[in-house]
Amino acid sequence: MSRALGLRRSHLVQLLLFEGCSYGILAALLGVLSGVGVTSLELALFTLLPRLGVGVAANSVPVPVLESGALHLWISWQSLLTSWCLGVLATVLTVLIVAFWISRANIVAAMRDLDDVVVARPALAKLWRMLWSPGSTPDDASVPETPERRLARVLEALLGLLWGAFVRGPLCLLMGLFLFVLVDTSASGWGRLLVDTFLLTGGALLVGWLLSSMRHTSAPLARRLSFSLIGVGWLTLGTLQGNAFIGLFQPVVAFNGTPSGMDLLLSMLLPIGGAVVLGMTNLDLLAVLFSGGLRRVRGFAPISRTGVAYPLASRLRTGITVALLSLIMFLVLLLVTTNLGAIQEAEAATGSGGFQLQATTYGSQIMRYPTLATQLQNLQAGRALRQDFTAVGLIRLMYDFPQVGQVQSLRLNLDGGQLIYPQNKPSQVADDVFLTSTNLPLYARASGFHSDQQVWDALRTHNDFVLLQYDPHIVGLPAASGFTPFTAEIPDSAAPSAHFHQATVIGLMPANAPWRVLLSINTARRIAQPPYIAFLSTYLFRLQPGANEARAAQDLNGFLDASSRGITVQSLDQGSSNQVTGVLTLLLGSDLALGLLFGALAISVITSRAVVERRQQIGMLRALGFTRSLVWRSFLLEACFVIATGLLIGATLALFLAYQIARATYQDFPCHWGSLVDFAERIPGCICLYCLARAPGCTPVSS
Template structure:
């Protein structure tokens, strides 16, 4: 995509160079065109305002991408530095930590890398997550006394020389009066525990030792404190991006971790030649060399830097905003077409005179081109500044959104976490993005003005000088009809290709093109009626297209098909309205036949709009296109928000709150202390483990399994379940399905969100993995499906119910009774425990929330209430949609500027007509009213058309398999507010020309001729 933009910008650059050279060779025409832009300064300002929209939106999209890319790069530099690859063992030791290795085992790789001269740093480390606390407090669950941290055992001399720049840090000195290992800690850890240089730090390595008080924990002495940027930002492949880190020598790290194997490490860090970004370009060669060493069975190389750089350079954020702005840019193209068509018509008499004086057609076309070029250059320069302002505003919206989210999170240091985001997430735009935005913004208006100049240069001189409307000649008419026939042939080819290949996007494209072009290709007497019928036929075709099996199947995944459907509905609606403008005039005449004295003003307003079909159609389309996309991105999240509100009882499977441990130093509170809170009515402990499930098709999947005991009563669990009809008591709702499940050892209930192809009544096999590490968790997210010979089959189970796929819940997987898995077998697997709470009315919800938060804080666990989750999700979705919507609101400037230009042009074109109207009895008020009514008619038509086509498109999307189960909800209040706002602003923008027209003197207006 970026390469295409660069190519277009280069084309625009050559076009600009060609125009400038042409202007230098024809100074008379260029001087005349330059003076024309100052003839009507108000009109010039409006033209520039309309022309700069495209540049502003393009620059805004590129700046958003640059800002997000810079943010990701800053995170890469902060957390990885110059680390490009990490080598670890293929196997994991106990508790999921990487197994140890000797540096001699990797000597073949190290020697090969040094020979090839691809690296500027190779450094082994010993890394592990631990709990660190003040002396005597490492076992404490009080976060002010102990916290999670990462021990990094590293040779400091190698650390200083690692990478192209090396790492500067406080001079390390391990000697101390207590003869304990010395360590440098990060400032974050120092501030968390309130410790300084010379203090003793206690380390809890194994969580099991937390309750073994007779075992003395290892201690280290703090010999230095350093800022994050002065140390290695990496915390180990297993630990991620932990800011609390403890650096010591490898020997001291082994002593603290009680590792008896000398010269042992668990990670090898590799820095490629180049800086922290360019080094990733050598990753593929380094990985290839690793494959040549024959170490792949025992070790694996993780290209950690390359993965994150690729994520940053994909430009998805910029593409998102560019895709949204495409609709506003398209509306801007319509506006520019309208502007330059009207400009060409306005200059028609003058240009006809020039032709009569000997100007060639090329020079006449250049006169319009030069004038448009001056407008475009100024507009693109202004658009850059406006685009930068838009981006700054949107980035501020993202920062405000994260700040608001941090206020909703029940985490003590949430605000601190998001403040770091605020500091690093700042506005940034590359110089090349400014260049691209400027020239891409020039390309569109230059293309349009070139076409307008070419079109006006083909005028008849006599008709142009005398101001006589010019009809299309026989030759152009034949050429146009031939072009239509070619398009119809292309439509037929698309239809055939789509049917044969069973491509929904291609087939619907062909059918839509054929139906809409068919009435325009033949000289029908009732073309308007036929075109209206075909437009309605296209809309019905799209709305019922899911009745075709292969289109219904592709609707769930094919983005091109969704785009084709949306554009087909939008353009069909536009053609239907534009071709029936005279129908509006006729209907209005019938309604106003016996009206009051405002009827003449209203009839004049509608008549002018209906007569200038091209101008009115383009202006209506400007509004409709932008309102269409705003409607789409408003309805979908609003419907999801309403469904989320309805799913309140399903979020925590019927409970009102959940408490779960976080980190090594966390534990669940006791049921007794929770039930002692007056606002808690019931407490249940939900255990979960990862099981393999063999589906009826034979496919194996790894999913979470939730183990239910008798604590799950009928008042505390899902009711919205699709049940198997093979059990009459369940099918007729005589027995609660969860009670039935808990009392059986051969029944399960599954979540449709993970197992949508598993239906009630199916038989499945459940398998307990023999693995005791974290690979089962990784299998869920990676989609890896495998079964080992050591895995244990738990038997076959009947699916008695399925929770619908659209149900929003924190617990998705398979629900099984507790007796299914023997406790001894379960003890060898990775089991997680979560507490679920049911509230009562004995205490207010706020008091209950406070009491639960106090208890969870003492145990370092995290408590979420269902209302908190719903508020958090709704606030996040609403915030993001508001940001996207605000970006699109700027696109409405297109319509507002467009209607203002139309009314200003109407004022100058109709001066003589206004004089005639006043001469036959029109008052100032009636003239003013006719202009306002014309504005209102066009604006309301565009707004209503955008809302209707957007709603129809959303309805069609919700009827597709991709949205099966979702309910469509309409944000009528948002639509009403948005429509009134756009309407009022549009009307206000035309008050000046309306007022000027009403104040014209009949004699002055009748004498007017430009």
């Protein structure tokens, strides 16, 4: 009506943009205030925890934080203004895109509330001709055009050519090859993952285009095959190469450092996007199974087809909704199934091996402070601080290595051939006290060893045994106990001319163990010349029964004068950290559950808009004899179908990733299926299905 009254498209865009800006300003303001309030509540909850300084050495956490025992909210006007501006900008851009799309609507179709006419995209040959020459009349006379019209024609043809080349595959492949030249393909990360994504997508689109060009292949079949290949390819890339989530739980395995934000984003979005693309491409097959099962239930037979018709017709809207629900469900279920507390306890066990405190010294400190070496020897011999510690173990680097550059990798001789075992620092030598006292659980033992203690004793008494850290990224490495012992060739220096010496691998430490390669002193003497005191040394302290860790840490700091000498003393006890992790898990789960609530609200908005847009269809159903209850059930069943699809995708991916994390960390998968079933019963979609199964007792909602 606005267009019919004389408003131009630009006026309509300005009108909608002004309205959207008003909503965006208010929504961003409420969002900033809500964020500050929620953050204040979370910090107030943290203050109820036990003090973070309990059991932690004095110089491992800032003293003011320990003494205060509380966290305070710090807000700057720059951060508030930035958050508010980003919220407004996102809203304005969204409204601007929608305004341009609405302004191009047909006036007659809009006034009569008719569906938009589907306009077929012009062929590439026609777009190519449009790029160079204007249109012509039926009698082959050229059509005069203004410079503005000529520019619009060229831009429209150029954008159409680029889009046509992209959706057919060649341009996507070209972009992948261009990124392949720019990105270092030898490094694993988001750049390599992005290159593989473009190449795989372009190849699948090209295959679909070639198949659709064949005489005996229909276009829908070619499109289904093409997008199915894209979905499977994204799933494969996300699960095999996107290991950023596993890297978060295993910081020692990630030799290239902590995963970046792009690594996390791609490793999360690629598998979800692939599953959504695969599901939306074959949604009709899932709909057949869904409606086929409903036909056998009394009361659902009349709506078994109408409940899935609209999601199949509007796959873009359905795909966006499914992607939103899948992402939220993926994050929620990942936190539910991946017991962060259990993982942290496993990491504490593998990180300490039964020791509670750790002190790190360097060779330069030994040379700078002559009395330090004697003090450390007295600690090891039990002549100092006997009231605090029962055992003091020592682990040192086997040789020095440059600060810049990679050390020599190990060579593993397995039955399947030789494997390269990369290292980020030299092999480490453990003394007899550590090997005798440690209770570090092993990931896998060689055949002939029936307990972990037998492996540690054999490592200490023999001069040709070695332990390796399990690396899930190395294909062919044993992943279970009972494997045949194999040999490893260990370098004696970081130089390219290093000599390699053979040792037998009798066990594998967990993937989150702090040591990559661990040898005894006897084995190290055969490979490299001692002493190793000039390099990095780590002293591990086991407390006396009943000793207070904080008191022992203070005694150790005072005895070594750690603060003035630059010696790092820290705690290996994760007791208080586990409580913090539990609260963090609760907070994250609550935030994600809130996101699930907003996803349910989005479903309700989409469903209500679908009801408004489909009044004619509702009238036709009522004319065919559908009661109000059947119409209500049909729309509710439609929402349940979309919700169930999203939850199924997110839950499957989350369980698979949680299984990978658990297997790579501590072999067991702590998934309590009873809790998951109870959690699933609380999902709104499942509640809707439960109510529908008992529809006669439900009160229909009148339209």
